[in-house]
Amino acid sequence: MTALIHVSALYRYPVKGLSPEPVERADLETSGFFPGDRLYAIENGPSGFNAVAPRHQPKTKYLMLMRDEALARLRTRYEDATTTLTVEGHGEPQAFNLDTEAGREGLADLMRRFIPGSLRGEPKVLAAPPQYRFTDSPTGYVSLINRASVAAVEDYLGVPVDPLRFRGNLLVEGLDPFAELEMVGQVVEAPSGLRLKITKRTVRCAATNVEPTSGIRDCDIPWTLDARLGHRDLGVYAEVIAGGALAKGDSLRVVR
Numbered sequence: 001m002t003a004l005i006h007v008s009a010l011y012r013y014p015v016k017g018l019s020p021e022p023v024e025r026a027d028l029e030t031s032g033f034f035p036g037d038r039l040y041a042i043e044n045g046p047s048g049f050n051a052v053a054p055r056h057q058p059k060t061k062y063l064m065l066m067r068d069e070a071l072a073r074l075r076t077r078y079e080d081a082t083t084t085l086t087v088e089g090h091g092e093p094q095a096f097n098l099d100t101e102a103g104r105e106g107l108a109d110l111m112r113r114f115i116p117g118s119l120r121g122e123p124k125v126l127a128a129p130p131q132y133r134f135t136d137s138p139t140g141y142v143s144l145i146n147r148a149s150v151a152a153v154e155d156y157l158g159v160p161v162d163p164l165r166f167r168g169n170l171l172v173e174g175l176d177p178f179a180e181l182e183m184v185g186q187v188v189e190a191p192s193g194l195r196l197k198i199t200k201r202t203v204r205c206a207a208t209n210v211e212p213t214s215g216i217r218d219c220d221i222p223w224t225l226d227a228r229l230g231h232r233d234l235g236v237y238a239e240v241i242a243g244g245a246l247a248k249g250d251s252l253r254v255v256r
Contacts, residue, residue, distance in 0.1 A: 005188060005252040008147060009171040011164070014078035015085060016041040016134040017064040017071050019212075020164055021078065025247040028194055028240045033133045034142045034169040036080060040098055041134035042111060044068075045121025051129045056138035062126075063111065065167075065207040068118045072215035090114045098125060137237060139199060143168040144180060145235040152177040153234070156224050164212040165221070166204070166235055172252070178229070180236045187241065188252040194244030195255070202235040 011020040016038050026035045043049065047061035065071055074089040083099035087110060094110065097103035104125035111123040128134055135141075145168030154161045163171050172180075183198045190196075208221040222232045 005172045005174045005254075007170055007190075007246065007248060007250045007252065008173050009163075010246065010248055011167075011169055011171070012036040013167060014039050015076060016059075016062055017068065018074060018076045018087075019072070020167065021076075023248075025245060027245050028142065028243055030240055030243040032141070032240055032243070033135070036078070037169060038133040038135050039078075039128050040085075041126050041128075042108065043122075043124040043126055044119060047126075049126055051126070054129055054132040056135075059136050062134065063115070063118065063123065065210050066205050068115055069210040069215045069217055070115050070118070072210050072212050074114070098127065136205075137200065137202075139239070140237050141199075141240060142170065142196060142238045143202060143235060144170040144172060144196075144198075144238055146175045146178070146180040147171055147173050148175055148177040149180065149234050153221060153224065156228050157219055157221075159219065161219075161221070162212050165208045165210065166202075167207070168235055170246075174251075178234070181233055183236060183254075186254055187256045188238075189242075189255045190244060190246050190250050190252055192244035192246065192250075193242060194240070194246055195242035196238035196252070197241045198236050199239050200237040201233040202237060204232050204234050208234075 010023045013020050014036055042063040044063050047057050049057055074087055076087050078085050084095050084097050086095045096107045107125050108123040145163055145166045150161055150163045181201050187195055187197045204222050209217045211218050225232045
């Protein structure tokens with residue numbers, strides 16, 4: 001494993017299951033989540049989520065790519081200042097202020113029209129309360145994807161594999177394939193003083209089988225990982241143990 005890990009891209013996913021947004025820089029707070037990430041989820045029928053006393057719910061309670069691959073055909077962008085989500089890919093572009101009941105209902109109505117066959121009940125847009133996010137893992141603060149691991153999967157399959165299939169916050173280079181899996185317990189530091197502790201390997205699900213722009217299921221990545229490596233892990237989660245800035249092009253240094 002090399003001494004420096006280079007951050008090649010940063011992404012956030014403001015609405016669970018919808019498209020990623022590249023960012024050039026992010027300010028991460030100690031014990032916090034990746035900024036602007038998984039702020040909203042779209043309930044697929046009653047989920048039992050309680051915003052007053054939030055508890056982690058399985059991703060199957062929400063619309064998500066593992067089961068609702070058509071979502072990948074929508075292109076979205078979120079404006080923090082106005083809490084407005086713009087959606088393209090189903091008729092004319094539409095904008096919804098997710099801080100308002102009317103905006104949330106508008107997005108839910110779009111889902112009724114776009115994927116009616118996927119709905120088990122009434123869709124409802126949920127907003128994450130402070131100190132909570134709609135991540136797949138209850139300890140999923142910041143997710144890191146090793147581009148070399150993705151390249152290895154490309155070799156296994158014999159076809160290109162977009163790293164965005166893995167929906168990570170940090171795409172990194174400089175590690176050997178799957179070396180990130182052996183980093184659990186280690187701490188990496190950015191030039192700003194930001195420190196991330198690698199806490200957990202990420203088990204991949206069928207969402208990775210969905211091509212992230214067409215919405216077509218065109219491969220079986222979990223099965224391929226299992227057949228080649230005896231596990232379905234690619235990428236890791238990390239906890240922010242010292243806050244700081246992180247930018248595209250930064251290097252992370254393993255400090256312990």
